[in-house]
Amino acid sequence: MKFSPYKLLVPVLALLAGSTIYGCKPGKAGSSVDADAAQKVYVAPGKYDEVYAFLSGGFSGQVAAYGIPSGRLLKVIPVFSQNPENGYGYSEETKPMLNTSHGFVPWDDSHHPELSKTNGEDDGRWLFINGNNTPRIARIDLATFKTAEIIELPNIGGNHASPFCTENTEYVVGNTRFSEPLDNNKTDNSIASFKQTFKGAVSFVKVNKENGAMNLAFQLIVPAFNYDLAHAGKGPSHDWIFFTCYNTEQAHTLLEVNASQRDKDFIMAVNWKKAEELIAAGKGTKISAKYAHNVYNDKTHTATSVIETETQTIDITKFPGLVYYMPCPKSPHGVDVSPDGLSIVASGKLAAIIPVFSYQKMLDAIDKKQYDGMVEGNIPVLKYDAVLRGEVKKPGLGPLHTEFDDKGYAYTTMFVSSEVVKWKLDNLEITDRIPSYYSPGHLSVVGGDSKKPFGKYLLSLNKITKDRYLPTGPELAQACQLIDITGNKMKLLLDFPTIGEPHYAQMIPAEKILKNQVKFFKLEDNKNAYATKSEKETKVVRNGNRVDVYMTAIRSHLAPDNIEGIKIGDEVYVHVTNLEQDWDVPHGFAIKGANNAELLIMPGETCTLKWTPGLAGIVPFYCTDFCSALHQEMQGYFRVSPAGSNVPIKFSIGENPVTQ
Amino acid sequence: MVLENTIHFVNPLIMKTHTRVLIFISCLLMLSAYFLPLWHILLDAPQYPEGLEMKIWLNGLSGSIDQINGLNHYIGMKFISVDDFKEFKILPFVFGALTLIGIAAGLSKSRKLLWAWFIGLCLFAIVGFSDFYMWEYSYGHKLNPHAAIKVEGMNYQPPLFGYKQLLNFTAGSLPDTGGLLVGLGGVLVAAALFYKPQISPNKIK
Numbered sequence: 001m002k003f004s005p006y007k008l009l010v011p012v013l014a015l016l017a018g019s020t021i022y023g024c025k026p027g028k029a030g031s032s033v034d035a036d037a038a039q040k041v042y043v044a045p046g047k048y049d050e051v052y053a054f055l056s057g058g059f060s061g062q063v064a065a066y067g068i069p070s071g072r073l074l075k076v077i078p079v080f081s082q083n084p085e086n087g088y089g090y091s092e093e094t095k096p097m098l099n100t101s102h103g104f105v106p107w108d109d110s111h112h113p114e115l116s117k118t119n120g121e122d123d124g125r126w127l128f129i130n131g132n133n134t135p136r137i138a139r140i141d142l143a144t145f146k147t148a149e150i151i152e153l154p155n156i157g158g159n160h161a162s163p164f165c166t167e168n169t170e171y172v173v174g175n176t177r178f179s180e181p182l183d184n185n186k187t188d189n190s191i192a193s194f195k196q197t198f199k200g201a202v203s204f205v206k207v208n209k210e211n212g213a214m215n216l217a218f219q220l221i222v223p224a225f226n227y228d229l230a231h232a233g234k235g236p237s238h239d240w241i242f243f244t245c246y247n248t249e250q251a252h253t254l255l256e257v258n259a260s261q262r263d264k265d266f267i268m269a270v271n272w273k274k275a276e277e278l279i280a281a282g283k284g285t286k287i288s289a290k291y292a293h294n295v296y297n298d299k300t301h302t303a304t305s306v307i308e309t310e311t312q313t314i315d316i317t318k319f320p321g322l323v324y325y326m327p328c329p330k331s332p333h334g335v336d337v338s339p340d341g342l343s344i345v346a347s348g349k350l351a352a353i354i355p356v357f358s359y360q361k362m363l364d365a366i367d368k369k370q371y372d373g374m375v376e377g378n379i380p381v382l383k384y385d386a387v388l389r390g391e392v393k394k395p396g397l398g399p400l401h402t403e404f405d406d407k408g409y410a411y412t413t414m415f416v417s418s419e420v421v422k423w424k425l426d427n428l429e430i431t432d433r434i435p436s437y438y439s440p441g442h443l444s445v446v447g448g449d450s451k452k453p454f455g456k457y458l459l460s461l462n463k464i465t466k467d468r469y470l471p472t473g474p475e476l477a478q479a480c481q482l483i484d485i486t487g488n489k490m491k492l493l494l495d496f497p498t499i500g501e502p503h504y505a506q507m508i509p510a511e512k513i514l515k516n517q518v519k520f521f522k523l524e525d526n527k528n529a530y531a532t533k534s535e536k537e538t539k540v541v542r543n544g545n546r547v548d549v550y551m552t553a554i555r556s557h558l559a560p561d562n563i564e565g566i567k568i569g570d571e572v573y574v575h576v577t578n579l580e581q582d583w584d585v586p587h588g589f590a591i592k593g594a595n596n597a598e599l600l601i602m603p604g605e606t607c608t609l610k611w612t613p614g615l616a617g618i619v620p621f622y623c624t625d626f627c628s629a630l631h632q633e634m635q636g637y638f639r640v641s642p643a644g645s646n647v648p649i650k651f652s653i654g655e656n657p658v659t660q
Numbered sequence: 661m662v663l664e665n666t667i668h669f670v671n672p673l674i675m676k677t678h679t680r681v682l683i684f685i686s687c688l689l690m691l692s693a694y695f696l697p698l699w700h701i702l703l704d705a706p707q708y709p710e711g712l713e714m715k716i717w718l719n720g721l722s723g724s725i726d727q728i729n730g731l732n733h734y735i736g737m738k739f740i741s742v743d744d745f746k747e748f749k750i751l752p753f754v755f756g757a758l759t760l761i762g763i764a765a766g767l768s769k770s771r772k773l774l775w776a777w778f779i780g781l782c783l784f785a786i787v788g789f790s791d792f793y794m795w796e797y798s799y800g801h802k803l804n805p806h807a808a809i810k811v812e813g814m815n816y817q818p819p820l821f822g823y824k825q826l827l828n829f830t831a832g833s834l835p836d837t838g839g840l841l842v843g844l845g846g847v848l849v850a851a852a853l854f855y856k857p858q859i860s861p862n863k864i865k
Contacts, residue, residue: 582726582730629808657804
């Protein structure tokens with residue numbers, strides 16, 4: 001397709017014009033800061049925060065848990081990236097978590113945390129998060145703050161519209177940002193064959209109600225657009241889930257221009273209940289696919305990875321009534337369903353209004369066949385005016401994402417005009433706006449995407465920091481701002497830097513998480529194949545060139561702590577069991593020169609470090625977590641002998657006169 | 661006004677109803693020793709804001725014994741193990757026998773048995789607390805010479821009753837629910853022996 005560079009000027013001029021017309025230039029820093037901000041964010045030493053905030057780490061691949069309102073970082077939960085700090089993705093037990101159909105992938109781009117829901121409310125059991133790059137969905141267990149499961153999604157590229165869940169967490173979904181030919185299409189396709197061979201795949205991952213276990217239930221094969229975000233209906237709209245589509249132009253090059261040509265793209269409404277029924281009735285088509293399914297077991301403290309070989313698909317063009325499109329200006333990002341389930345708010349990131357669609361009008365338009373053309377021959381596009389409830393006028397520039405409070409208000413981020421806009425859900429009137437520093441993507445209200453928002457706090461999650469903190473060279477932290485939304489005027493309370501990119505966050509009242517917290521693992525329940533439950537059982541076993549060291553850790557010694565008979569060419573597996581049975585007594589384990597990370601072993605847990613010694617000599621090892629007054633004494637030695645030497649395996653620890 | 665100080669002769673062999681009521685209530689309270697801990701030792705330190713607790717029962721120990729042993733190894737204190745105490749094998753029977761004497765006293769209305777029970781309980785308390793003190797003394801003083809932490813002149817004997825600072829720990833030794841109920845039972849036994857209800861003067865002629 002030929003393209004005139006002058007066309008570029010049109011949207012640019014429109015943006016510039018827009019900013020002067022609407023007068024939404026961010027105010028000066030400090031102008032919106034609450035006079036009582038210090039008091040409102042002060043959490044006295046030893047006191048708990050009121051709310052947990054789970055922020056995605058973006059390109060860090062992890063999730064970070066913060067306390068709100070203090071903004072204190074509580075924990076970085078390793079999910080898609082190796083974490084040498086605690087051995088995640090390095091220990092033998094956790095390596096399988098990062099396995100994929102492409103082999104071991106030690107990193108991803110984590111975007112959208114999603115709390116599990118019961119009756120549309122956050123239940124505090126699990127947190128789901130998508131891996132954008134190598135398409136995956138992870139489930140974090142909020143009792144242990146550990147990643148419990150990761151499932152890869154076949155047939156998609158860039159799992160961005162994910163992992164939003166249905167009202168009772170029946171499913172979490174994924175969909176492609178980069179459409180591509182399905183995995184079983186083995187032809188050497190050209191990129192120019194986009195319109196003929198590329199597809200999207202709406203993936204429905206079933207979540208077990210009792211234990212959270214995930215499995216890929218089915219995929220709907222949909223047109224090759226870019227799918228950005230999603231949200232499921234609730235209450236009356238329970239059966240539906242809505243996806244934003246951009247690049248309905250189906251461009252495959254210079255998308256910044258070529259995917260920004262149409263006035264309207266789509267909200268894709270999917271009747272997931274109907275899809276589920278079709279699958280149950282055997283209407284799905286099984287196709288070959290290759291994707292990893294990794295599960296961490298809390299009893300064996302070990303992950304397993306299975307490569308699945310099949311998925312069920314439904315071609316949406318063959319089943320009328322499954323999918324409808326609603327026209328939406330322009331390149332929409334967020335699609336958010338109001339707490340009552342009746343309004344669908346879309347944020348066209350290049351649009352100058354925020355359209356609010358009516359669920360009821362959508363049903364009526366479907367009934368009356370008020371169509372405005374078809375996609376791929378037979379998937380109806382509903383008439384914009386028929387489904388529209390109204391438009392929020394002059395909201396600012398670059399609306400991206402909306403959440404709701406408990407008082408009937410909606411809050412939308414404006415990326416380009418760098419602000420958060422508050423508007424009333426019933427009359428769509430804007431009541432307030434507050435600057436963001438700078439360029440917010442998503443925002444988060446406590447319970448803000450649920451049926452019963454908690455309100456009180458809003459986090460604006462920003463992409464650009466610039467001058468907000470002491471500079472740290474060219475690479476700066478990204479940040480978020482905490483905003484008080486209890487009054488008519490939004491008040492800025494706090495501004496704090498985050499790990500990676502705080503792409504999106506979910507916030508939940510702390511008591512919903514606190515009540516399930518695990519303090520340590522029971523040693524008697526430890527079913528790890530290499531667990532050593534007392535010092536008497538410690539041993540070193542050679543099997544060919546494989547040496548297994550069954551080691552224990554307790555304040556303040558590792559047993560055994562003198563090990564001889566290791567030879568160059570050996571593969572040594574050190575299985576360390578932490579014998580402690582008390583809260584907050586982890587032990588660490590590291591070996592000099594090991595081409596690996598450390599282990600951080602929780603009480604009652606067993607972790608394994610693989611070590612291939614490279615040099616003969618005496619090699620010290622030690623506990624890396626300052627566990628006790630005698631932590632610095634918690635150490636030992638390996639003797640590594642040259643290859644082929646005949647030093648026998650020998651291991652010991654001195655007699656301990658104190659513990660008899 | 662003349663105070664009529666009536667001298668009330670008590671037939672030592674005849675027991676009033678209120679005395680028997682006191683005896684039976686006391687017996688019930690004594691039985692709680694089989695279901696509730698008698699005593700507890702508390703340890704508080706900056707790193708243990710929630711506290712460590714060892715509960716002493718008629719027939720054993722419970723609570724954070726493993727954690728306490730874990731800490732005690734730094735100072736070379738002997739590991740606390742229920743098996744090391746013969747007391748826990750004998751105590752349920754001794755105390756049971758005493759309570760049976762109480763029940764017998766109430767049933768037979770015998771003040772002699774009541775006295776026997778009272779004296780028995782007093783001896784039980786004296787011997788019990790002496791044994792507890794010896795036990796605390798022994799654990800607090802007999803420290804392994806190879807211990808990692810040695811503080812000149814320091815012993816780690818917990819208090820018999822009340823609180824005491826032992827290095828970074830505040831140690832407390834106090835009766836637990838069962839102990840309090842048994843103590844109250846003891847007071848009732850004393851009351852049964854010595855308490856005479858005030859008799860309304862106008863009934864005395």
